[in-house]
Amino acid sequence: MWSFARSAVRANPASFAGSFLVVVAAAALLAANGVLMESGLRADAPMLTTVAGSFAGTAVLVVVLVVASTFAAALRRRTEQYALLRAVGATPAQVRSMVTAEVGLVFAVAAPVGAVPGLFAAHLFTPLLASGGIVPEGLDLVVTPLPVLGALALLFPTALLAARLVARSVTSVSPTAAVRGTAAEPAGLSAARRAWAVVLLVSGLLLAGTPFVLPGLLGSAAGATSAFLLISAAALAGPALVGAAARRAVDASRTSRHAATLLALLNSRGFARRLTTAIVPLALFLALGTVQTGVNGSIVDAAAAQLRTGVSADAVVTAPGSLTPEQVDAVTTTPGVEAVLATASVPAEVRTDPDDDLGGLAWEPSALTALSGDAAGLVDVGVTAGSLSDLTGPGTVAVSAESLFATGKGVGDTVDVRLGDSETSPTIVAVYDRGLGFGDYLVDAVALPEPVPAAALYVRGPADFAVAGLEVLTVDEYVDTTVSGAAAQQELGTVLLLVLIVFIAVAAANTLVMLTSARRPELALLRRVGATRRQLTAMVGVESAFVAGTALVLGTLAVLPALVGVAYGMLGTAVPAFDWSVYGALAAAVVLIATAATLVPTRLTTR
Amino acid sequence: MTAIDTPPRLDTAVRLDQLTKTYPNGPEQVAALRGVSLAVRPGAFTAIMGPSGSGKSTFLNVAAGLDTPTSGRVHIGDTDLTALSADAVTRFRRRNIGFVFQAYNLVGHLTVAENVQLPLLLDGRRPDPRWQDTLLESVGLAGMADRLPRELSGGQAQRVAIARALVTRPTVVFADEPTGALDRRTGDQVLDVLRGTAKQLGQTLVVVTHDPSVAVAADDVLFLADGLLAGGLVAPTTDQVVARLVELGR
Ligand SMILES: Nc1ncnc2c1ncn2[C@@H]1O[C@H](COP(=O)(O)OP(=O)(O)OP(=O)(O)O)[C@@H](O)[C@H]1O
Ligand SMILES: [Mg+2]
Numbered sequence: 001m002w003s004f005a006r007s008a009v010r011a012n013p014a015s016f017a018g019s020f021l022v023v024v025a026a027a028a029l030l031a032a033n034g035v036l037m038e039s040g041l042r043a044d045a046p047m048l049t050t051v052a053g054s055f056a057g058t059a060v061l062v063v064v065l066v067v068a069s070t071f072a073a074a075l076r077r078r079t080e081q082y083a084l085l086r087a088v089g090a091t092p093a094q095v096r097s098m099v100t101a102e103v104g105l106v107f108a109v110a111a112p113v114g115a116v117p118g119l120f121a122a123h124l125f126t127p128l129l130a131s132g133g134i135v136p137e138g139l140d141l142v143v144t145p146l147p148v149l150g151a152l153a154l155l156f157p158t159a160l161l162a163a164r165l166v167a168r169s170v171t172s173v174s175p176t177a178a179v180r181g182t183a184a185e186p187a188g189l190s191a192a193r194r195a196w197a198v199v200l201l202v203s204g205l206l207l208a209g210t211p212f213v214l215p216g217l218l219g220s221a222a223g224a225t226s227a228f229l230l231i232s233a234a235a236l237a238g239p240a241l242v243g244a245a246a247r248r249a250v251d252a253s254r255t256s257r258h259a260a261t262l263l264a265l266l267n268s269r270g271f272a273r274r275l276t277t278a279i280v281p282l283a284l285f286l287a288l289g290t291v292q293t294g295v296n297g298s299i300v301d302a303a304a305a306q307l308r309t310g311v312s313a314d315a316v317v318t319a320p321g322s323l324t325p326e327q328v329d330a331v332t333t334t335p336g337v338e339a340v341l342a343t344a345s346v347p348a349e350v351r352t353d354p355d356d357d358l359g360g361l362a363w364e365p366s367a368l369t370a371l372s373g374d375a376a377g378l379v380d381v382g383v384t385a386g387s388l389s390d391l392t393g394p395g396t397v398a399v400s401a402e403s404l405f406a407t408g409k410g411v412g413d414t415v416d417v418r419l420g421d422s423e424t425s426p427t428i429v430a431v432y433d434r435g436l437g438f439g440d441y442l443v444d445a446v447a448l449p450e451p452v453p454a455a456a457l458y459v460r461g462p463a464d465f466a467v468a469g470l471e472v473l474t475v476d477e478y479v480d481t482t483v484s485g486a487a488a489q490q491e492l493g494t495v496l497l498l499v500l501i502v503f504i505a506v507a508a509a510n511t512l513v514m515l516t517s518a519r520r521p522e523l524a525l526l527r528r529v530g531a532t533r534r535q536l537t538a539m540v541g542v543e544s545a546f547v548a549g550t551a552l553v554l555g556t557l558a559v560l561p562a563l564v565g566v567a568y569g570m571l572g573t574a575v576p577a578f579d580w581s582v583y584g585a586l587a588a589a590v591v592l593i594a595t596a597a598t599l600v601p602t603r604l605t606t607r
Numbered sequence: 608m609t610a611i612d613t614p615p616r617l618d619t620a621v622r623l624d625q626l627t628k629t630y631p632n633g634p635e636q637v638a639a640l641r642g643v644s645l646a647v648r649p650g651a652f653t654a655i656m657g658p659s660g661s662g663k664s665t666f667l668n669v670a671a672g673l674d675t676p677t678s679g680r681v682h683i684g685d686t687d688l689t690a691l692s693a694d695a696v697t698r699f700r701r702r703n704i705g706f707v708f709q710a711y712n713l714v715g716h717l718t719v720a721e722n723v724q725l726p727l728l729l730d731g732r733r734p735d736p737r738w739q740d741t742l743l744e745s746v747g748l749a750g751m752a753d754r755l756p757r758e759l760s761g762g763q764a765q766r767v768a769i770a771r772a773l774v775t776r777p778t779v780v781f782a783d784e785p786t787g788a789l790d791r792r793t794g795d796q797v798l799d800v801l802r803g804t805a806k807q808l809g810q811t812l813v814v815v816t817h818d819p820s821v822a823v824a825a826d827d828v829l830f831l832a833d834g835l836l837a838g839g840l841v842a843p844t845t846d847q848v849v850a851r852l853v854e855l856g857r
Contacts, residue, residue, distance in 0.1 A: 255733075258731070259728045259729045259730070259731055262728060263728070263729075266716070266717055266721060267716065269716070270715070270716020270717065271716060522714065522715075525712075525714060526714070526725075526729075527697070528673055528706070528708065529701070529714075529725050529726055529729065529771070530697055530698075530700055530701025530725070530726045530729045530730070531697070531729050532693075532694040532697045532698065532729075533693070533694060534694065535729060
């Protein structure tokens, strides 16, 4: 079996090169992210664990989807060979193990080739981590073989599953039917596939509705995942949708004399499955980038909106770094100043799970916002229960409604907070809504074990400040600088997202190249029947426009419910939270990939 | 259908001058044709015979403009194919030449009717439904217009390929073992279609065949051996054809 597999790999270099490339990239990606996560856990850098962990969720979903679809595309083009083997006497079990052996071979070589450099590629993120304040300066990433093992453990079953699915579709028909049926695709979808598509569609739409029931970050995060479910539904129903669209287009253009267009539509009708494998990665590419930037943008906008409505100061005083106690005194004693509220943010950990079984995971990295001065009249955090005036001295805390979600806690209960080495359990005296703008936990500054310098002063009164080294901002200016600071904090997330998007783009282009070069016999036959090279190029051009157009429509439709939900949950509007510049750039990339990855191999194969 | 310019009647429909064709084969070269010259009268039915590997398919492909010769000239009517660009040859070919291939003839995801219309479609012309029906009927495929190739038998698929070769009313039709995969009865039927239509439209027909009974139906039989013409027979009998083949096979 292994010698068969080896010669199969040697005889079909193009088909295997594509899968090889994608497995290398996937293994590198997962291993690098694994290093970040492991370092976060071992070096006790909770922020790093959180960012890398939340990225891991998305990355695993995407990688599994992409690796599975790449192997499916690579193996499907060889259906003919498998059918022939069946015809000359291979049993279905033999064909299955042959397919498995081939996938195993590609995998055994490609995964280490990708994972080991991936371990070290994680170091490329170190400058970003330090500058974004995610890890302390000088922290070294921990490199162990664990991330490699994790990546393999995830990728191998995925690839095998894809191999099995293809092998099953080859072996479930009789060998002669398989030999003869290869030039065209089976029509229609199986009942199970239809049912799954409907289930995914419905659950995607329901999930997209969560922000309407559960506002805030949690609801939005859940809503954002709906895009993946909808893309998966499209992947399952794709052949039927694409086929129906192409049939309609064929009928409409029967009278057209433009051979290339009509041929392209006839091809799309005949190879709806093939086109779906090309369309889905492109739609995923558009959807992932749009949904993540849309959600991030909404969070930042929502935080800004909360600050803007919540702060009613005449001026906000800040300094590069933080304010010294002398500067705070100077501001407070400036004539004309009626009230001053000093705020500072202190990193802390909050216990999210009463069990200690989870070890480090029961404590979540967060931040306390320390207030000192007159909160009343200067800030309105949207208190829904209790009162901020009870927030005095140690043992009291005000908590955002969101961070209490599903804990069943309220005013009078306690939360466990860890500041450095000291652990306390302050009592909740108020619950409020504007957690995005003001932070999830408010404490009285005197409650902190040691004084913390103020980061900003909210000031009421018609005063002129002539204190050296201070910046005096209006509330709007202050909100703008805070927001751009928050965006910088998201930088690591953005870079990781970019890496993931590039990975999808490579995989999508690779699938298109594989599918196009597999069409050599078909293109050669058309040439013999009388198609010029120009006509074939035009035909493939129309097809790639069809692919790009469908990918754009599908990708947009898949993110629309999520972005409407997120916009509602975060901002209270129903205008979908598109980041139009990102959307435009991704859409242009989709068109570029679809065109280049089909036309170049077409020109090469028809030469 | 709109009138197609019929090339002026000449005394040769196909003229080949000193055709050679070599294929690179690693460091070696395979000489598939080693200087073949030939002139075919308009309206004639010529059969080409010879042992396997003697260069018959190569000869037909080069003569029909599907492949370029290594040296020599190919004229179809008064058009010198060897002087035209690749795309110009393609355009000329799909208007004036019909071709039935030895294998892999049909586009798998197109219906029978769409396969037949393909050359017209590529030429930006509208198919004439009456002519298409006539053709499908005469090759015995009436009522199968909407089937896919995988739903046809081998012989039926080959007859679709013949209908496609004739749909443009070409002046010359080349066929590479059109009856090779068929039983005697179907083979005869297919050949009758080819010959009948050719007579009716005044087409020149060049057929490569292994089957002596096809060859005896031809006006002329030419023999190829090792890439060279090895004589010919005019209106031969089966015995004469078989005798020559046996001789060449030795
Ligand atoms: N693409 C190619 N590359 C190299 N050699 C080739 C190629 N095509 C044909 N040949 C060689 O050229 C010679 C003539 O081949 P051709 O296909 O013309 O034979 P044929 O007479 O049609 O045979 P058959 O009756 O078996 O179809 C053979 O020796 C063959 O091996
Ligand atoms: Mg041959």
